[in-house]
Amino acid sequence: MSSERKPASALTLAIHAGSRLPESSAVPITPAVHTAAVSWFDSADALDAALDGKDFVYTRIRGENSVLLEEAVAALEGAEAAAVFGSGMAALRSVFDAQGLAPGDRVVLPADGYGATRALFKRLAEQQRVELHALKMSEPSATERITALRPRLVLAESMTNPLLAVPDLPAIARAAHSVGAVLVVDGTFTSPVLQQTLSQGADLALHSTTKWINGHSDATGGVVSGTRARVDPLRAARVLEGALLGPFESWLTLRGLRTLPVRMAAHSAHALHVARRLREHPRISRVLYPGLPDHPDHATARTLLKGGFGGMVAFEIAGAGRQESFRFLEALELCRPAPSLGDVTTLVMHAASASARRLTPEERAAAGIGEALIRVSVGLEDPDDIADDLLQAVGRS
Numbered sequence: 001m002s003s004e005r006k007p008a009s010a011l012t013l014a015i016h017a018g019s020r021l022p023e024s025s026a027v028p029i030t031p032a033v034h035t036a037a038v039s040w041f042d043s044a045d046a047l048d049a050a051l052d053g054k055d056f057v058y059t060r061i062r063g064e065n066s067v068l069l070e071e072a073v074a075a076l077e078g079a080e081a082a083a084v085f086g087s088g089m090a091a092l093r094s095v096f097d098a099q100g101l102a103p104g105d106r107v108v109l110p111a112d113g114y115g116a117t118r119a120l121f122k123r124l125a126e127q128q129r130v131e132l133h134a135l136k137m138s139e140p141s142a143t144e145r146i147t148a149l150r151p152r153l154v155l156a157e158s159m160t161n162p163l164l165a166v167p168d169l170p171a172i173a174r175a176a177h178s179v180g181a182v183l184v185v186d187g188t189f190t191s192p193v194l195q196q197t198l199s200q201g202a203d204l205a206l207h208s209t210t211k212w213i214n215g216h217s218d219a220t221g222g223v224v225s226g227t228r229a230r231v232d233p234l235r236a237a238r239v240l241e242g243a244l245l246g247p248f249e250s251w252l253t254l255r256g257l258r259t260l261p262v263r264m265a266a267h268s269a270h271a272l273h274v275a276r277r278l279r280e281h282p283r284i285s286r287v288l289y290p291g292l293p294d295h296p297d298h299a300t301a302r303t304l305l306k307g308g309f310g311g312m313v314a315f316e317i318a319g320a321g322r323q324e325s326f327r328f329l330e331a332l333e334l335c336r337p338a339p340s341l342g343d344v345t346t347l348v349m350h351a352a353s354a355s356a357r358r359l360t361p362e363e364r365a366a367a368g369i370g371e372a373l374i375r376v377s378v379g380l381e382d383p384d385d386i387a388d389d390l391l392q393a394v395g396r397s
Contacts, residue, residue: 033251034064053239061239065250070223072257073213076192077205079225083234084250088188088208090243091222092117092155094234095184095204096124099153103129106151108181111136112367114161117186119358121155134363137167138297143175150179158197158304159189162351162375163368164288164314166297169304173201188212189312189341192225193264194305204230211342212311215256215263219249261307263344263380268308270386271378275313277387283394285318285372312341313376314351317394320372325350328374328397334381334389341377346386351375 008016037059041047050057056064066084074082085091101107109121111134118134125132133149135142137156146154154176159166169185176183185202187195191212197205207213209221222245224234238244245253268291275289290301291309301309317328328350329337335346339354349355351373356364364370378386 031065031068031251031254034247053235059247060242060244063244063247063250065247065254066245069209069245069250069254069257072254073192073207073209073223074225076196076257076260077198077225078196079198079205079227079231081228081231082223082225083231083238084209084245084253085222085224085238085243086245086249087220088186088206088210088222089116089120091206091208091224092120092186093124094237094241094243095206095224096121096153098233098237099182101128101130101152104131105153106131106133106149107153107155108133108135108146108149108151109155110134110157110160111363112160112163112165112369113155113157114186115356115358117155118363134366136165136367137172138165138300142167143171146172146175146181147179151176151181154181154183156183156185156202157189158185158187158195159290159310159312161189162314162355162373164189164290164295164312166290166301166304168300169197169200169202177201190305190310191260191264193261194268194307194310198226200304202226209253210340212264212267213257213260213342214253215260215342215344216252217340217343217345219252219256221245221249221253264311265308266380267311267378270380270383271311271313272309273383274376274378274387274390277384278313278315278390281391281394283318283397284315286316288314311378313378315374315376316370316372317374317397318372320397322350322353322371324397325371325374328393331393331396332389333392334385335376335379335393341375343377344380346379346381346389347377348390349375
């Protein structure tokens with residue numbers, strides 16, 4: 001009997017031919033997009049090890065593109081490790097869950113921060129019977145309040161959304177650690193290029209990568225960085241909960257990250273120019289930008305931020321209500337009314353109906369977010385073109 005194998009049929013060849021690249025020492029300048037959700041091994045022992053996360057076998061456990069992105073973010077953060085998630089909200093949920101909070105434990109978060117974060121934490125706190133306390137972290141009394149409350153978890157924003165307050169993170173960290181609390185800092189508004197929050201006392205640094213890190217509004221995502229001891233439980237939970245970032249989103253985000261330092265320098269320079277121009281208009285009652293000397297947290301921002309004050313500007317249209325603010329958005333010609341930030345395009349939104357949408361009217365009032373407040377993510381267009389468009393729209397609102 002012949003031992004020769006019969007030729008494979010077209011059905012088999014179409015599925016199996018062209019599955020392996022030939023051996024090569026070439027290293028692509030741009031990493032490939034690894035779309036395979038599952039891999040196989042010649043060795044059963046190697047497969048067994050891969051199922052423990054020691055190699056790539058199933059993207060919910062470990063994916064090539066997400067690992068590359070985690071390596072890059074950790075390097076920028078000065079962190080031992082990072083874990084990426086399908087969104088910034090998924091990252092926040094994972095961090096909250098990882099603390100093992102018990103009924104009666106206390107959690108502190110910004111009173112003037114992102115509305116969706118507060119809505120998420122309110123729901124989780126209610127489910128776990130945890131006390132939630134909202135503080136304005138940039139106020140001098142915040143450290144005393146943290147010490148008195150003795151929370152298990154403190155969440156701060158490096159620059160608050162949308163009012164652009166800049167808390168003294170080292171002081172917040174000292175207060176949190178003095179009572180044994182874990183400090184998580186959402187650094188989305190500043191990015192790891194302008195502010196490495198881990199070096200300023202944060203235990204975990206969190207970002208919505210959808211924003212500055214990606215920079216092109218084409219992939220949602222989130223990331224948490226810190227020591228391996230703190231990040232590994234987040235990765236383990238991600239395997240079970242499936243809150244992974246897909247390969248193409250990881251690839252797009254890494255592609256955007258490559259230009260993050262250059263972009264943040266330009267965004268910061270453009271934002272400062274736009275903020276100065278906005279102050280000239282008689283219908284603009286207040287301009288908030290940490291790079292302006294009259295910003296209440298300017299001195300703190302100068303100490304904590306390196307290389308610029310970020311690309312976010314906020315301002316109030318004198319006497320405007322919601323309808324006047326909406327007319328302003330509709331009058332924009334170059335800038336885009338959109339509820340996000342961090343893009344090369346200038347994005348503008350009405351804060352009360354977008355970033356603070358999930359806050360109650362009472363919570364918005366306590367935070368100082370009124371109907372006249374406009375938030376601008378300053379893009380990479382000519383800064384005078386940006387300012388001209390904003391000013392003409394104010395004049396028509």
